[in-house]
Amino acid sequence: MADRALRGVGLGSKTFEDEQGIEFAERQELAFDCPKGHHFVVTFSVEAELPTEWECKKCGSLAVRSDGVVGEEKAVKPARTHWDMLRERRSIPELEDILAEQLTKLRESDRIY
Secondary structure (H helix, E strand, O other): OHHHOOOOOOOOOOOOOOOOOOOOOOEEEEEEEOOOOOEEEEEEEOOOOOOOEEEOOOOOOEEEEOOOOOOOOOOOOOOOOHHHHHHHHOOHHHHHHHHHHHHHHHHHHHHHO
16 A cells, blocks of 8 residues: 555645646625725636625625625515414314313313312
């Protein structure tokens, strides 16, 4: 095994190929400004859909694009409550019947004790 070892080379971390004949994808740079005053640039493919927000590399805050492009607001659904989900499964008369049954059971159990 020692005869096959490559001495002085970090395996998997370096390549001995040169960059001749390689055509890199077209790129574009997009600048972002952090609310804490940090400014940084991120490189994207020309074909990529460009984000309007990016996490700041220094502090982790949400940075916005320097060119002023703002994303469209997404419609936010109101949170469904327990009552909303219950109403999807039962009608009001059904719920009143169930309540009456449960109250009857509760009152009968109180008489036993």
